[in-house]
Amino acid sequence: MEDLKRQIIEALNLKHLKPEDIGNDQPLFVEGLGLDSIDALELIVLLQQQYGVKLDNPQDGPTVFLSVRTMAQFITNAKKAKA
């Protein structure tokens, strides 16, 4: 999950944050890191570029991007499904 945090910081230009500043279960949007809808699009691009994983159903977004842990879980499950 540390790698994923580093990638999120890089992709979203969160230069004021270090990976250790982001809790595994901390909400990414609104009251957590305060990410917005454009950031959500960047996270979708990140998943595709870094992990080759696509978010097929946009309605899954709020669940997948709830926290770093839920993102990591989604990546793991998607890779398992592909294998």
Place this chain on the structure above:
Amino acid sequence: MYISGICSIQGRHIWRDGHPVSVPESTVADADFRTHVYDWLNPNYPKFYKMDLPAQLTFLAGEILLRDLPLAAYHPATIGLVLTSGSGSLDTDLRFAASLQTQASPALFVYTLPNIAGGELCIRHTLKGENTVLITPAFDAALLSEHVQQTLQLAGMEACIGGWIEAVNGHHDVFLYLAEKNKRGLGIPHTAHELDKFYQSHYGTVDGGSETPDH
């Protein structure tokens, strides 16, 4: 109508009302100038990091300009904005075009309009009045002052931020000022002559107004 304050940024040099603003020297030789100034101002506005070059420079100039000239006394709908630029969002347009070769970046795309830098300023300082962005070949004090004057006189604004934002390929040439109906701050008449005098006093006096492109 009066010019209450002016902030100019040329390359790595900043002036407020014609006087140099001394930003503490960076200990890192190639430190990013804009981030360095942001850290020094410490506005606690993390969205700054996501902005493109024109928006970051406009943001920094706005912070320096309005620190001593708060706008809180005005209703937000009575504060206007008139920005002019030569290149508009070209810097970001080119970066976005380059990103299309691999993966188009949504974060870059949202800055590919010349009025976004002004929009960021409006969000930051709650400006909800008339706003205009004009593309002109070069800094044009007569055109700028005329539009600011019209915004104040005809559009019923009490205050108006005017400026020239030229930011492309690491080149920084920013001139931002506050015009108001009531006299305060610098308090000089709002004329094209005064604007041109302040702009010309800095333009070309430093290192060509540029820094090494960092993106």
